[in-house]
Amino acid sequence: MTKLLRAGLVGVGMMGRHHARILAELDGVELVAIADPAGNPHGVGGGVPVVDDVQGLIARGIDLAVVATPTRFHVEAALALAAADVHTLVEKPIADDVESGRVVADEFRRRGLVGAIGHVERFNPALQQLRARIANGDAGDVYQIATRRQSTFPARIGDVGVAKDLATHDVDLTSWVAQSEYAGVSAQTAHKSGREHEDMIAISGALEDGTVVNHLINWLSPMKERVTVVTGERGTFIADTAAGDLSFFANGTAVMEWESVSTFRGVSEGDVTRFAFAKREPLRAELEAFLSAVGGSEQTELSSMDEAVRTLSVVEAALASAEAGGTFISTSEEVRRAR
Known part of the structure; x- marks a missing residue:
């Protein structure tokens, strides 16, 4: 039996709610928790537990995560997930500025993690x-x-x-x-x-x-x-x-x-x-590509963090x-x- 990948979602606002819907439906992955200090206002995720922050999400033992917070929180969340060896897709843009984005891209590369950016087009x-x-x-x-x-x-x-x-x-x-x-x-x-x-x-x-x-x-x-x-x-x-x-x-x-x-x-x-x-649906196809990349498949359509910095x-x-x-x-x- 194939082991389900344990997924976490950071941010469940206007964009995050769509990530939650799709992650809850995809085969091969289980959405185990959502991190958002504002709770789950849209009621998505099928009763998935909601924690206050990224560290609470990491404590659930996740394999991968999606960061769908406002841009100013991208770097902090991504670096925390990298430190926990969690493969991560961050919504665009990668960061507030190029230098911060490069720090994130370098850290994911150094750790050998899948780091992707949500250039969903x-x-x-x-x-x-x-x-x-x-x-x-x-x-x-x-x-x-x-x-x-x-x-x-x-x-x-x-x-x-x-x-x-x-x-x-x-x-x-x-x-x-x-x-x-x-x-x-x-x-x-x-x-x-x-x-x-x-x-x-x-x-x-x-x-x-x-x-x-x-x-x-x-x-x-x-x-x-x-x-x-x-x-x-x-x-x-x-x-x-x-x-x-x-x-x-x-x-x-x-x-x-x-x-x-x-x-x-x-x-x-x-x-x-x-x-x-x-x-x-583009977002569904993007998340499927991200899951495949985490599973070891090469994905030429998925935006890498280095590409996002460029x-x-x-x-x-x-x-x-x-x-x-x-x-x-x-x-x-x-x-x-x-x-």
Whole structure:
């Protein structure tokens, strides 16, 4: 009989409740306790005991844990779990800053533990399809990757701005989809809601392979949008990651009789394809990958802590650029340090 992995959950707020639901349902793992000083307000986990802190969780004899607390508590919780030799998945971002994130990544590596970060967009079915099709050459040479991520302000977020909370998703997914690191970025931010941290950021930059990137992210929109657009020599992919949909707008091959219009457009309009594929819940797929990694299986989709440090370094470069009035900042040196 296969031994069940004993899991603990740190934080059971808006994100933690979804981790609790899935951990309670997955085969091969038993959610034995939740650590949250506020208790279990959502009543998730099927009556699983609730303890006050991480040490109380460790005392339950856990093999793995998920940290779903506010960002300012990530480092303390992760290092305590590493000291107890507990494999850990930490929700993004890895830490408040790059240096703290590097301390966490180094400690998990030194102890030979699985350390993962919840860049869950890697498990979005539309982006997985997009990555595979780009790697297959379906877009030809990739010219540009642009993302838009906007919504209302989430009241639960108070310790970081929109850049570290949301832009980390876009930076990570862009590098992962393109399979290329960032070479440099410039950015502008705005503070429109009276809070300490930025609630809007616009990032422009380039990847090391020459791909132009743009990210528009805010907490100021009355509607929710999660879109990734990849433009290449053969056409444009549009991934709606909120719905898990992927479409391709092909460059046409038909000769246009109206010469002036053809010259103006540069490319002609071809077929539009909306792909059909299985759509699994991204968070469930991510947790399954984490469990497999703990079991010894190599997981190429799961975000490592080192990758998360590189992502955070790009976001910090963008914030530094905004502070300097939009100056272009090379990220290559910082990315190499984070490798």
